[in-house]
Amino acid sequence: MNASNTTELMHTLGQQALAASRLMAKASVAAKAQALRRLAALLREAGEPLALENAKDLERARANGLAEPMVDRLKLTPKVIETAAQGCEQLAAMPDIIGELMGMRQMPSGIRVGQMRVPIGVFGMIYESRPNVTIEAASLAIKSGNAAILRGGSEAIDSNRALAALVQRALIDAGLPADAVQLVPTTDRAAVGQLIAMPQYVDVIIPRGGKGLIERISAEAKVPVIKHLDGNCHTYVDDPCDIALAVKVTDNAKTQKYSPCNATESLLVARGVAKDFLPKIGAVFAAKGVEMRACPESKALLAGVAGATLVDASEQDWFEEYLAPVISIKLVDGVDEAIAHINRYSSHHTDAILTTDHGHAQRFLREVDSASVMVNASTRFADGFEYGLGAEIGISTDKFHARGPVGVEGLTSLKYVVLGEGEVRG
Amino acid sequence: MNASNTTELMHTLGQQALAASRLMAKASVAAKAQALRRLAALLREAGEPLALENAKDLERARANGLAEPMVDRLKLTPKVIETAAQGCEQLAAMPDIIGELMGMRQMPSGIRVGQMRVPIGVFGMIYESRPNVTIEAASLAIKSGNAAILRGGSEAIDSNRALAALVQRALIDAGLPADAVQLVPTTDRAAVGQLIAMPQYVDVIIPRGGKGLIERISAEAKVPVIKHLDGNCHTYVDDPCDIALAVKVTDNAKTQKYSPCNATESLLVARGVAKDFLPKIGAVFAAKGVEMRACPESKALLAGVAGATLVDASEQDWFEEYLAPVISIKLVDGVDEAIAHINRYSSHHTDAILTTDHGHAQRFLREVDSASVMVNASTRFADGFEYGLGAEIGISTDKFHARGPVGVEGLTSLKYVVLGEGEVRG
Numbered sequence: 001m002n003a004s005n006t007t008e009l010m011h012t013l014g015q016q017a018l019a020a021s022r023l024m025a026k027a028s029v030a031a032k033a034q035a036l037r038r039l040a041a042l043l044r045e046a047g048e049p050l051a052l053e054n055a056k057d058l059e060r061a062r063a064n065g066l067a068e069p070m071v072d073r074l075k076l077t078p079k080v081i082e083t084a085a086q087g088c089e090q091l092a093a094m095p096d097i098i099g100e101l102m103g104m105r106q107m108p109s110g111i112r113v114g115q116m117r118v119p120i121g122v123f124g125m126i127y128e129s130r131p132n133v134t135i136e137a138a139s140l141a142i143k144s145g146n147a148a149i150l151r152g153g154s155e156a157i158d159s160n161r162a163l164a165a166l167v168q169r170a171l172i173d174a175g176l177p178a179d180a181v182q183l184v185p186t187t188d189r190a191a192v193g194q195l196i197a198m199p200q201y202v203d204v205i206i207p208r209g210g211k212g213l214i215e216r217i218s219a220e221a222k223v224p225v226i227k228h229l230d231g232n233c234h235t236y237v238d239d240p241c242d243i244a245l246a247v248k249v250t251d252n253a254k255t256q257k258y259s260p261c262n263a264t265e266s267l268l269v270a271r272g273v274a275k276d277f278l279p280k281i282g283a284v285f286a287a288k289g290v291e292m293r294a295c296p297e298s299k300a301l302l303a304g305v306a307g308a309t310l311v312d313a314s315e316q317d318w319f320e321e322y323l324a325p326v327i328s329i330k331l332v333d334g335v336d337e338a339i340a341h342i343n344r345y346s347s348h349h350t351d352a353i354l355t356t357d358h359g360h361a362q363r364f365l366r367e368v369d370s371a372s373v374m375v376n377a378s379t380r381f382a383d384g385f386e387y388g389l390g391a392e393i394g395i396s397t398d399k400f401h402a403r404g405p406v407g408v409e410g411l412t413s414l415k416y417v418v419l420g421e422g423e424v425r426g
Numbered sequence: 427m428n429a430s431n432t433t434e435l436m437h438t439l440g441q442q443a444l445a446a447s448r449l450m451a452k453a454s455v456a457a458k459a460q461a462l463r464r465l466a467a468l469l470r471e472a473g474e475p476l477a478l479e480n481a482k483d484l485e486r487a488r489a490n491g492l493a494e495p496m497v498d499r500l501k502l503t504p505k506v507i508e509t510a511a512q513g514c515e516q517l518a519a520m521p522d523i524i525g526e527l528m529g530m531r532q533m534p535s536g537i538r539v540g541q542m543r544v545p546i547g548v549f550g551m552i553y554e555s556r557p558n559v560t561i562e563a564a565s566l567a568i569k570s571g572n573a574a575i576l577r578g579g580s581e582a583i584d585s586n587r588a589l590a591a592l593v594q595r596a597l598i599d600a601g602l603p604a605d606a607v608q609l610v611p612t613t614d615r616a617a618v619g620q621l622i623a624m625p626q627y628v629d630v631i632i633p634r635g636g637k638g639l640i641e642r643i644s645a646e647a648k649v650p651v652i653k654h655l656d657g658n659c660h661t662y663v664d665d666p667c668d669i670a671l672a673v674k675v676t677d678n679a680k681t682q683k684y685s686p687c688n689a690t691e692s693l694l695v696a697r698g699v700a701k702d703f704l705p706k707i708g709a710v711f712a713a714k715g716v717e718m719r720a721c722p723e724s725k726a727l728l729a730g731v732a733g734a735t736l737v738d739a740s741e742q743d744w745f746e747e748y749l750a751p752v753i754s755i756k757l758v759d760g761v762d763e764a765i766a767h768i769n770r771y772s773s774h775h776t777d778a779i780l781t782t783d784h785g786h787a788q789r790f791l792r793e794v795d796s797a798s799v800m801v802n803a804s805t806r807f808a809d810g811f812e813y814g815l816g817a818e819i820g821i822s823t824d825k826f827h828a829r830g831p832v833g834v835e836g837l838t839s840l841k842y843v844v845l846g847e848g849e850v851r852g
Binding site for chain 2: 022025026099105107109111113116118120121203204224242245248249251252253256343352363365366367369370371372373374375376377378380381382386387388398399400401403404405413414415416417418419420421422423424425
């Protein structure tokens with residue numbers, strides 16, 4: 001497909017999305033719920049035809065020598081499909097927030113003023129080669145009353161086409177416009193450049209993927225971007241704290257899974273509890289093969305731990321998102337130094353304090369400038385499902401518009417509603 | 427000042443603003459209120475020294491042949507100063523929303539999750555040559571716990587320097603950092619280019635001024651922009667409606683003031699009431715010298731109005747923001763056509779329906795895609811003070827982050843707060 005064809009195609013998708021967004025904005029709660037339930041049913045019934053399309057992607061991926069973990073993410077196993085179907089049903093069962101009217105108050109002039117929650121309009125989503133994300137994005141678009149243009153990774157194109165067809169059938173069956181969810185049908189890279197530069201049709205872009213990709217998209221986009229950059233998350237073990245709780249939570253925050261963005265990458269320990277705490281958590285890390293990049297003081301306290309992999313931390317380590325069995329460790333004087341360190345080095349994603357001191361907890365919550373701030377909980381909880389959002393389209397490390405896990409509400413805006421009885425301005 | 431000096435200057439301002447923003451974010455409610463009240467007192471005491479600085483601007487403006495209405499906007503009259511002082515006191519008296527914790531609920535895992543309202547951080551404001559805006563922006567920065575870098579129009583530089591000095595004195599007297607409000611001390615244009623391209627220091631830019639300026643800033647900014655583009659506002663007179671109310675409200679919406687962005691620029695009239703309504707409003711407009719750019723049908727109905735200035739409306743008229751005694755007029759079938767017309771031609775600022783039909787009112791409120799939607803009220807009410815926001819830093823025609831009049835809340839974001847008792851993810 002040549003460049004002008006791609007431009008034309010994307011403009012057509014944009015026009016169709018805009019038209020569909022008007023209908024979605026006024027769609028009934030019942031119709032949206034029906035579409036989601038129908039989609040769940042269609043996914044469960046998809047069977048052989050969907051499996052055949054998925055097999056094409058898998059075959060091509062292996063022929064192209066894709067690494068096996070990447071191939072795994074392409075697989076539409078019965079479990080992946082069932083999880084996606086359940087996600088649609090959960091969204092259908094959640095209260096519909098579109099049209100919610102809030103804060104209606106009478107002003108001295110006599111007018112009553114409040115705000116109504118409405119869809120954003122059209123969002124464009126650019127994501128990695130995981131076909132289940134197609135269903136997550138589509139179901140969030142339906143629930144939030146938006147139209148979406150989806151651009152999935154090219155390795156998943158056949159699976160995505162088959163899934164998008166199911167989504168469009170569910171929309172039609174519920175009396176909603178099929179164009180409310182459109183998949184970019186080409187793997188042409190120029191389509192991404194177009195998608196992020198059509199402010200006349202697209203209100204916001206949600207990119208998922210590596211930091212480089214997201215930075216490039218943010219730099220080139222002509223519309224707002226809900227950005228998820230890196231997750232350099234901290235766990236700070238305060239003085240005073242419950243040492244057993246601190247060991248359990250720090251262990252979970254680092255080792256329950258290494259690859260998620262909400263895994264802890266840096267451990268700060270108050271000097272007053274370090275002698276007690278560090279050998280204990282060091283033993284856990286040593287047993288699980290977690291490399292420790294430690295400041296000189298913490299390294300000394302960890303020196304006696306059998307089997308520990310200890311490395312001198314460099315300045316760069318305090319900035320690093322390892323996404324691996326590696327953690328940086330630093331001693332601090334107390335909550336002041338911890339807050340200052342986090343505000344300097346954190347990526348403003350998720351940071352936690354483990355403490356028994358009420359004042360320290362309050363100061364940490366208020367002063368740490370991150371999307372999620374936690375007391376006595378694992379950073380791994382920073383997640384749309386764990387926060388009760390029902391679904392998550394991404395985690396925003398921006399302060400603007402949406403911050404932290406982004407669910408249905410992050411895909412809406414508030415407009416002012418004024419009710420009068422003929423009031424005029426004097 | 428040469429380019430590299432300006433770059434250095436702006437980076438210094440940025441660093442200082444960032445440092446001040448950390449202190450402002452944790453400032454007490456009492457200190458912020460004290461700074462605002464102190465600023466009000468300093469404004470009232472400013473007297474001769476402030477008048478002398480203002481006189482320099484006025485003299486230079488007249489020497490440069492600035493038009494008299496522009497010179498008027500530069501004037502710091504006792505009334506302008508008193509209004510600014512009262513604005514500061516009103517903000518001081520309003521509830522402080524920073525630190526507000528909302529929606530705290532327990533999740534199945536045991537953690538409790540809610541959201542805390544926090545300042546955005548640092549905002550940059552670029553505005554026209556009206557020195558009172560310096561005080562409005564400064565007082566909103568203080569109340570919202572942000573730091574601000576202000577770049578006012580060069581014609582007002584001496585007045586702005588004097589006012590910024592009062593602001594900094596008020597901050598210091600309240601124990602807050604002086605750098606929380608900094609004025610760009612140079613009129614060098616390169617400073618604007620720098621201010622909008624320092625994402626490491628500045629979280630959001632708020633430009634005020636002509637559409638061209640705002641479009642240019644939006645295109646070049648490396649940070650989010652709270653945009654206020656044009657206000658092509660509609661009043662739709664429905665069938666059925668209260669004709670006397672419709673005449674009164676339409677008159678106010680168009681003629682109370684011609685220059686504000688919330689003045690009605692286009693009048694839509696349902697065919698069923700046009701014969702009754704149009705001659706009445708036409709007589710009002712004719713008496714006030716308002717030119718009517720009418721569709722053929724409405725022109726025919728207005729033909730008998732004595733002294734009316736009637737012009738054939740062109741397609742371009744439906745898009746136009748006149749900011750003048752001119753209004754476009756179009757007949758429509760009813761609420762469906764009115765909504766479709768508005769969603770096509772409106773600038774999504776403010777649109778009103780005048781009706782006695784509940785169903786029509788509800789559909790208009792829900793389906794018109796504008797920042798403010800109104801029933802039986804003048805579009806002139808779209809304003810931060812009229813909406814009870816206490817103050818207004820601008821009116822956003824964006825859907826993203828803030829929409830409509832932007833007050834203290836629009837300068838904040840929500841971060842997630844998680845309270846646990848040692849929960850870990852399974």
